[in-house]
Amino acid sequence: MTGNSAKALALPLAVLLAFEVWARATHLQSDSLAPPSQIVMALIGAFADFSILAATRDTLFSAFTGLAIGTLIGLAFGIAFGISDTLNRLMEVTVEAIRPIPSIALLPIALIALGFGYRMEIVIVAFACVWPILILSRAAVRSIEPRLMEVARALRLPPAQRIWKIIIPAALPRIFVAFRLSAGIALIVAVTVEIAINPLGLGAGIMLAQQALRPDLMLAYLVWIGIIGYALNILLTVAQQRLFGRAALSGDSP
Amino acid sequence: MNRTALVWRLASFAVAASFIALWQLIANLKLVSPVFLPGPDRAWAALVRGFSAGDLWSKLAGTLEHMTYGWLAASIAGIAIGAIIGSSRTMRTYVAPSLEFLRPLPVSAIIPVAIAMLGLTQAMALFVIAFGAIWPIMLATIHGFAAVEPRLYEVARSLQMSRLAVIFKIALPSASPDILAGMRLSLTVALILSVVCEILAGLDGLGHWVLLSARAFRSADLFAGVILLGVTGYVTSVAMSLAENRLLAWQAAQR
Numbered sequence: 140m141t142g143n144s145a146k147a148l149a150l151p152l153a154v155l156l157a158f159e160v161w162a163r164a165t166h167l168q169s170d171s172l173a174p175p176s177q178i179v180m181a182l183i184g185a186f187a188d189f190s191i192l193a194a195t196r197d198t199l200f201s202a203f204t205g206l207a208i209g210t211l212i213g214l215a216f217g218i219a220f221g222i223s224d225t226l227n228r229l230m231e232v233t234v235e236a237i238r239p240i241p242s243i244a245l246l247p248i249a250l251i252a253l254g255f256g257y258r259m260e261i262v263i264v265a266f267a268c269v270w271p272i273l274i275l276s277r278a279a280v281r282s283i284e285p286r287l288m289e290v291a292r293a294l295r296l297p298p299a300q301r302i303w304k305i306i307i308p309a310a311l312p313r314i315f316v317a318f319r320l321s322a323g324i325a326l327i328v329a330v331t332v333e334i335a336i337n338p339l340g341l342g343a344g345i346m347l348a349q350q351a352l353r354p355d356l357m358l359a360y361l362v363w364i365g366i367i368g369y370a371l372n373i374l375l376t377v378a379q380q381r382l383f384g385r386a387a388l389s390g391d392s393p
Numbered sequence: 394m395n396r397t398a399l400v401w402r403l404a405s406f407a408v409a410a411s412f413i414a415l416w417q418l419i420a421n422l423k424l425v426s427p428v429f430l431p432g433p434d435r436a437w438a439a440l441v442r443g444f445s446a447g448d449l450w451s452k453l454a455g456t457l458e459h460m461t462y463g464w465l466a467a468s469i470a471g472i473a474i475g476a477i478i479g480s481s482r483t484m485r486t487y488v489a490p491s492l493e494f495l496r497p498l499p500v501s502a503i504i505p506v507a508i509a510m511l512g513l514t515q516a517m518a519l520f521v522i523a524f525g526a527i528w529p530i531m532l533a534t535i536h537g538f539a540a541v542e543p544r545l546y547e548v549a550r551s552l553q554m555s556r557l558a559v560i561f562k563i564a565l566p567s568a569s570p571d572i573l574a575g576m577r578l579s580l581t582v583a584l585i586l587s588v589v590c591e592i593l594a595g596l597d598g599l600g601h602w603v604l605l606s607a608r609a610f611r612s613a614d615l616f617a618g619v620i621l622l623g624v625t626g627y628v629t630s631v632a633m634s635l636a637e638n639r640l641l642a643w644q645a646a647q648r
Contacts, residue, residue: 147490171509232405233412239626241585244600244619246592247607251615252429323497331501335589336604342502349505357509361502368497 173355182359191344191363198340199367201257202329205264206322212265213272213321214314218302220273221280221310234273242267242328246335260332260339267328268321275317279310312383319375326368341367431613436620439613453621455598456587459515460629463522464583468576471527475534476560479568489535496532500525500582501589508593518590525586526579533575537568570641577633584626599625 155175161167162174173181185191220227242263249259287309291301307314333342345360413433419425420432431439443449478484478492504521511517541564549559565572591600603618 143486144490146486150487151491151494171506228401229405229408232402232409235627236409236623239630240619240623241581241588241626243585243588243592244603244622247603247615248429248619251607251610251612327499327501330499331585331589334501334504335592345502345505349509352509354509357505361498361506364502365495365498368499369494372497 169354170352171354171357173358177355178358178362181353181355182363185356185359185363191341191360194341194344194360195363195367197257198326198329198333198342201260201332201340202264202322202325204257205261205329206268206325208261209265209268209325210272210318210321213269213317214276216269217273217276218280218306218310221277222302222306227277238270243331243335246332250336255337256339260329260337263332264325264328267324271320271324272314272317275320276310276314279313279317280306282313283309312379315379315383319372319379322371322375323368326371330364428610428612431616435613436616439611439617440620443614443617449602449617449621452597452599452602452618453625455596456584456591456600456622456625459518459522459587459590459596459598460580460583460625463519463587464526464576464579466519466523467526467579467583468530470523471530471575471579472534472565472572474527475531475572476538476565478531479535479538480556480560480564485535485539492528492532492535496528500528501586504589504593513594515596518587518594518596521590522583522586526583529575529578529582530572531575533571533578534568537571538564540571541567570644573633573637573640577630577637580629580633581626584622584629588622 159174159176162172167174182191216230220230245263245266246259249262253259253262283306287305291305296304329340330342333340334346335342337343341360341364345357345364348354348357348360417432417434420427420430420435427435440449478488500521503524507517507521507524511520545563545567546559549563554562587598588600588603590596591598592604595601599618599622603615603622606612606614606618
């Protein structure tokens with residue numbers, strides 16, 4: 140295993156080293172590239188004056204708030220559609236009409252309705268997160284072992300308890316997969332909104348660095364955004380394995 | 394059975410229609426300021442006007458063009474690179490982990506870098522769209538190549554097929570479901586990035602149109618643009634599933 144991870148690291152390290160040597164040898168003067176050592180220095184500098192930390196907080200706050208709202212809405216509809224086939228069929232056209240709207244197309248609407256700031260970003264992130272959760276939780280509820288539902292009926296559980304005690308626990312592993320997907324989407328959408336228009340967070344930070352012709356800082360932001368995306372993914376994958384074991388990964392098709 | 398499905402479908406359309414009616418009612422009663430929320434009648438009128446008199450066609454064509462070119466470039470490059478990496482065990486151990494590391498990177502973060510390199514140009518948009526759309530395709534191709542039934546490779550070895558022949562005759566066909574699924578994912582990515590690039594770089598397209606409409610508080614035009622983007626997303630994904638069914642028909646028949 141260590142041999143394999145060494146091999147995995149070989150390429151990025153070689154690329155970084157080659158780039159560093161090339162940049163130094165040619166005395167690189169560029170608006171878009173900077174040698175890795177300068178990128179690292181810029182990243183340290185941005186940490187030292189807390190600017191990147193504040194930006195990270197803003198981005199993650201918007202992304203997670205939007206994710207939470209989107210998850211709640213998606214879960215409510217997903218479970219309702221999963222339980223009631225009638226409701227699902229009646230809402231089909233409506234859902235299929237709204238779902239393909241690219242989340243970022245809502246940006247101008249959110250902009251004139253809510254103005255710049257956290258709120259418009261949260262709304263767009265929430266919209267983007269609703270769909271994967273809705274679709275996957277609906278599928279999860281539908282695939283619950285029918286005998287469990289019979290037990291619930293035999294016990295005469297009221298609907299609220301049926302959802303809380305039977306349906307959610309049974310569907311939870313697959314719902315968590317949906318949540319993991321949505322968390323990635325939330326971060327992507329938040330950063331995209333910030334880059335496109337919202338003067339907030341990491342996306343705005345990287346745009347500012349570009350406009351200030353600071354390629355080292357711009358690439359430092361890029362690296363940092365990559366690290367956050369990677370860390371979030373790892374964190375949720377580990378959480379998934381811890382909480383639900385290997386079984387949860389079986390429904391996890393790429 | 395078919396009949397009941399049709400009835401359900403009609404009922405479902407009726408529900409959607411009643412939502413539109415509700416939207417009309419809210420707009421008519423001015424529960425939400427008409428500056429933000431035009432009724433469906435005004436959005437529809439803006440759509441018709443945009444197509445008959447305005448330049449909505451050219452905006453739609455612009456967005457479709459960005460999206461298609463970027464997506465096609467990503468598909469070709471993604472399948473080619475994926476095939477090269479996927480068909481060699483050495484490449485898989487050395488290169489694939491770096492790609493997996495890059496995958497969760499929000500691709501839009503590459504936009505400022507692309508702007509710094511290429512300026513606010515069409516080339517920048519194409520680069521960003523292709524860069525964003527390449528990941529699902531490339532990773533799906535690598536995955537598909539790695540998951541090819543090993544016995545097929547053994548057959549190829551005993552037939553002494555060349556590496557190219559193995560790729561085209563064995564690996565690509567058996568990886569095609571994965572590749573097409575990746576291409577479908579990429580289509581959405583390409584549409585989103587087209588809109589973002591148009592907004593940022595002011596390129597001719599629906600993204601630019603909705604932003605301008607929002608800036609001028611022409612909400613009917615804005616909604617018309619958003620509706621059109623939704624239709625674009627829907628039509629392209631339906632076209633992709635049709636193509637997928639068509640291209641994979643031989644596999645369904647085989648199983």
